[in-house]
Amino acid sequence: DTGVSQDPRHKITKRGQNVTFRCDPISEHNRLYWYRQTLGQGPEFLTYFQNEAQLEKSRLLSDRFSAERPKGSFSTLEIQRTEQGDSAMYLCASSLETATHGNQPQHFGDGTRLSIL
């Protein structure tokens, strides 16, 4: 168990640029979540996957945000045409859900801190 890893740890970019983040969950985990966290706030739900299927995307999320989990393993989160308000910590978490045991503990990665200049 190597934990959830996220790459990069920090990203600084100019407004208007596109950015992509990667998350590698714990290998046997079938559920993967993306959250956004700003200072003094709780993790804000963005989207989540069960294997390769995207189950839900937050209605608060603009069309500039997209996420994929093509083979049910790693996931990417892309933000197009970044804006100042996108500056935040982006957290990924994974869990192992089964038919008889849902709502399992989530293991979080250390996050990617995005700063928009």
Added chain:
Amino acid sequence: QQPVQSPQAVILREGEDAVINCSSSKALYSVHWYRQKHGEAPVFLMILLKGGEQKGHDKISASFNEKKQQSSLYLTASQLSYSGTYFCGTAKTSYDKVIFGPGTSLSVIP
């Protein structure tokens, strides 16, 4: 809908007790508790499922009143290591996403 947490912040001396509350306006299946230290990722503490159970982990325990859609986290004989921000997360069904509250900042001082 985001759960509500209270208090927003609390300062304790070592050895004192604290209670953190979490409530929702929606019917809940489960409540999740996490602790996050400054600059680190949230770390899982415990999950409480529908059924009104109470759980404990060392000197940290929690209860879940499903009729009131409320959960409380109890920290007894607090230690310096308990400092951090505590988040509750709620889910409406066994396979629903978890929505986190705004957090309660807990500071334990010597």
